[in-house]
Amino acid sequence: MKMNLSFFALVFLLFFIHSSSAAKCQTSDRSALLQFKNTFVSDPSCSGSPPMVASWGETDDCCSWDGVECSNQTGNVIGLNLAGGCLYGSIDSNNSLFRLVHLQTLILADNNFNLSPIPSGIGQLSDLRQLDLGNSRFFGPIPSAISRLSKLENLRFSRVNISSAVPDFLANMSSLMSLSLGDCELNGNFPQKIFHLPNLQLLIIPYNPNLSGTFPEFNFNSSLQRIWVEQSSFHGEIPSSIENLKSLTSLKLGNCSFSGTVPDSLGNITGLQELELHLNNFSGRIPSSLERLTEMNRVFLSYNEFSDATLSWVGKQKKLVFLGLSGIRLGGTLMPSLGNLTNIEQLLLGENELTGEIPSWIGNFAMLTDLHLYGNKLTGSIPKSLSQLTNLKHLYLQYNYLNGTVELSMFLKLENLTELHLTANDLAVIDDQVGSQNVTLPKFNLLGLGSCNLTHIPTFLENQNELEVLELGQNNIQGQIPKWMWSMSRESLKVLNLSHNALTGVEEPRDALPWVNLYVLDLSNNKLRESLPILPAICKLSSLVALDLSSNLMSGVLPHCIGNFSSLDIMNFRQNLLHGTVPDSFRIGSKLRFLDFSQNQLEGQVPRSLANCKILEIIDLSDNQFTDGFPYWIGTLPMLRLLILRSNHFHGKIEEPETNTEFPMLRIVDFSYNNFSGNLPLRYITNSKGMETFNTTASTYRNTFVTFSFDYVWALEFFYSTTITIKGNQRDYSRIQEVFTSIDLSSNKFEGEISNVVENLQGLQSLNLSHNMLTGPIPPSMKNMARLESLDLSHNQLSGQIPQQLSQLNFLAIFNVSYNNLSGPIPLGNQFNNVDNSSYIGNVGLCGDPLSKKCGDLKPPSSDSDEGEDEGSFHIGWKTVLIGYGCGMLVGMIGGNFILARKQDWFAKTFKIQMLKSWEDSR
Known part of the structure; x- marks a missing residue:
């Protein structure tokens, strides 16, 4: 009998569970959802995909519809998740959505609500725990009705253009665990009391440059785990009470206005994993207590005003994946203790005062993708062990004192290498094996070989079709630009620098340069003579931002197109042999800021259309043959400085x-x-x-x-x-x-x-x-x-x-x-005591020091000082x-x-x- 009772009890339990899970949605909720569906059409940006709600109504049970969650017990709709649902339309406070009074979760992120205001009707959803409107193209302030949501735990409006201050009522929402207001165009002062919300764990408010604020003294019982305020106007000091945030795992304060010293107490938050303090005004020493933070995987302290910065505290951070210490006056050598960073992927130590050689043990960093050592005082050769870094993507060694010969073949194994910068060292780079048909170099996005003692443009570049930046300036490259360059990286090249070489022309003239997306062209300081192949060829470079053809031997006339560039900011034709007039073709709306036609043979009038270039700051027309009256109309340029x-x-x-x-x-x-x-x-x-x-x-x-x-x-x-x-x-x-x-x-x-x-x-x-x-x-x-x-x-x-x-x-x-x-008498005192007599010659009536003629002495001054005096001296x-x-x-x-x-x-x-x-x- 006991077994039979147990069997029937089990059957009853299974039946109850089945009955509960099969609860149908409430008719009123189904009606509200169908009316909500009819509010929207497909978002044009979704490439023809129908909105997620399009299938609603195909079955009677709304609990089975996409994005809908119901209570197993009551059938009430308690959750609506339409994130990325291709919704397009507006939601006002009378929308049927707000009849779903049992909603606990409302996620409408990543849709397009057509810049409609955040509806105050949300305040009717009194059971709401999670509200996510992020990146949904709502517009305007957070309505005060949100303050009625006493159970709200997660509030996310990231990437919504709120364009107002953070409302004070948020500081009274004691249930909040997560507040995300990143990139919302917030302004005003951030309410300090929000930091003291008893349950708050995540405070995510980055990318609000007009949002000001300071840190409070932190409470011992704080639940905060993440504080992200980067790229805002937060300022002041980090209080030593930050050590009270025992649960803190991520502190991101980059690109703000914080100042003072980094408190030593920060080293007591032993669970800290991410620390970003870059681009602030921190001073003093980097606290040695940071060595106790052995759980950290990301440290970013670049571009502060630290003093006596060294790497002595880094060695124990064995879990580091990212270390950014650029621009902090870091001195000393690359210490052997750095070799403990076996998990490091990005090591950024550029623009410091590091000395000594690049140690060969860096080749042991098997996971390394980014190595930045540029702008230091490093010496010696580039270690061949770098060729072991098979995951390396970006290698920046420019602006050091490195020397020796670099064979490009050492980079052949680095299939992932896309950015290599060796410019401005004392290196001799040779493309030893790279010309072989059996050898394939990585596909570079950036290649910087400036001042690397090159005598020709490396031939391996002919097969590079993904270059965005090519820097070959300040070498000794002679002869003509080879014709094969016209096929190199036609679609991708953005920056081309061949300046400060001995180039004389182009091997195969073209009507147009092939790099249709070129932003920067710098051929300055060469011996380019033929203007015909180059000057007209620039006319189709519609994306140009900077053009520098200065200090060459170009003759001919300026092409009429020079005033047609819509994006050109800098135009420099200084020191050539150009003649004729400057085309009067500068358009309204020009972005030109720097214009240099100096040291040519240009003539005629200053083109009146320059008045259209309303943001011009620099005009240099010197050393030409312009024949004109004073160009008074230039005075209307509001930004002109020179x-x-x-x-x-x-x-x-x-x-x-x-x-x-x-x-x-x-x-x-x-x-x-x-x-x-x-x-x-x-x-x-x-x-x-x-x-x-x-x-x-x-x-x-x-x-x-x-x-x-x-x-x-x-x-x-x-x-x-x-x-x-x-x-x-x-x-x-x-x-x-x-x-x-x-x-x-x-x-x-x-x-x-x-x-x-x-x-x-x-x-x-x-x-x-x-x-x-x-x-x-x-x-x-x-x-x-x-x-x-x-x-x-x-x-x-x-x-x-x-x-x-x-x-x-x-x-x-x-x-x-x-x-x-x-x-009369020469003034005495101050700076006049240091003026010599050559500054006064040719004035017979002057007297007094430093002249030999004393005041009251009628004797004319000696003429000895006049001999050899050049009137233009x-x-x-x-x-x-x-x-x-x-x-x-x-x-x-x-x-x-x-x-x-x-x-x-x-x-x-x-x-x-x-x-x-x-x-x-x-x-």
Whole structure:
């Protein structure tokens, strides 16, 4: 009997389970779902795939429909997961969805709700535990109705354009375990109290550059496991109480504004696996306590202001997969303890001060995919053990002191190698076996062999069809560009640098260059003579961002297409033999910022269509044969900072400006060696805010950034340089500080007096008005030009005394008033005590030190000092030149658009690289 009862009990139990699991959905829920289905059509971006809800209604039981979950006991719909369901349409607060009052899970991520507001009707779903609207094209703030969801545990709005502050009510949602608001265009201050939510484990709020905030003191009982705030405006210090986050496994604070020291207490969070502090303002030492964090697999500390940084703490991190320590002033050698990192995949130590040789034991890192040692002080040869790294993809060794011969065959085994950069060492690279038909090199995306003592373009490149960047600058490559290059990487090539070689032309001229997606073409500093094959051939390169053909021997005329490029940022034809006129073809909407036609034989007028280039910053037309009046219309360019018209045939008066809005940003002006006449055009220049006093401690240099994207975000940095000629001696300045200002109006026919408006140029550092026909006195008001370092008024007809007030110019280092009609005593004190007598010759009436004529002494000064004096011996000439990328233009490569916008100081050297960042928060 006992056995029979047990049998019947088992049968009853099975029947009960079957009955429960077979519960049908409620009629009201089925109706609501069908109405919800009719809200949508197929998303056009889903390539014709029907929306997930399209099959709803084919059966009566809604619990069997795609994405629908029901309660086994009641049949109520408790879950709706339509992630990536190709839904397209809008949801308002009256939608039938909100009649599903038993919903506990609502996932609508990765759909297209057509920028409709986040519906407040969600607040009616009082049982909701999980709400996921990520990447769903909702728009607008989080509605306050969400605050009614007291049971909510997971809230995810990532990649929804919220465009508002984080609502304070989130700090009262005590059930929250996960909050994900990444890439939501958040602004304002992040509510600190959210950090103290008792159950919060995941706080994911990265990629909100306008979101500010600071860390609180952390509670001992915190449940936080992940804190991700990278690429935001969080700032302040990391409190030492962070050690209270005993459950923390991931801390990502990269590309923010944190400062102070990294607390030693961080080493007490022994379960920490990911630590990202890169691109902040941390200072002091890297705490040695980090060696206790033996569970870490990812450490990213690059680009901070650490002092005395070494690798001494790294050796115990045996689980590390990613180690990023670039740009932190890391010193010392590559320590043997690094050899313990047997799991390392990405080792990024670029742009530091590491010395010594690359150790051969790096060849033991079997999993290594990325090795960045660029921009250090490493010496010795490249170890052959690198050929053992069969998983290696990216090898960056550029800008070191490596030497010896490199046989490209050592890389033959590295089938995965796609990026190899050896530029700017003392290497001799030879393609020993690579020309053999039986040898196949890896398919490169990037190949940097600049300054590698090459005498010809490596022939193995003929079979490379995936190149994006080819850097062969600053070698000794001679002869013509071979015809086989026209078949190389036609679709993929983005950057081609053959600058600073001895190329003379092209072996097989073409009507168009074959690289249809080329962004950067740098053929500068060669011996290219034939303009016909090259100049017209650039016209079909519609994607060009930077074009540099400077310092060649190209003759002929400029092609009409030069004004047609829609994306061109930098155009440089400096120092060639080009003649004819500049085509008047520059279009409205041009992106041109840097234009250099200097040192050619161009003539005619300045093309009026340049007025269409509204973001031009640099115009250099010097050393040509332009015959034109003053191009006053250039004054309408709102971003123009540097205008060089030196050594042409410009003529006529420069009339007073009609308004006070011309040249609003001008900082460097050179109109010297022309035939301008009339009064000095000082009112044009004093309009400029660029001539105002700037922070004198600024150390940034005048440059132009060009950006474009393919696999990475690239930045090309062009520095402007200066040559100063004083009494026949030239001094070159390879970079001009951003605060520098200069005016050179010398060697023209300007007349009249120097207006008192000159005193408004309070930020000016150099003023040259020499070799004109100026009359009248030197204005005493020049004393207000407090930053003036160089003043040349020589070879004019100025009269009266040198104002004693000029002795107040404490920075004045160069002063020349020779060959005028000045009289009276020379000012005494300060910088005038260092001016020699050659600066005063040709002024019979001057007296006092350093002249031999004493004041009150009528005896004329000795003429000995005049002998051999060249009237043109003193001249300050400013001209811009372009430093090319790699060996020509400086190229920086990084990941992430935010970094580019917020960290422009990153690009001071070549190839500052951060791996592409991707993130996906927990759902």
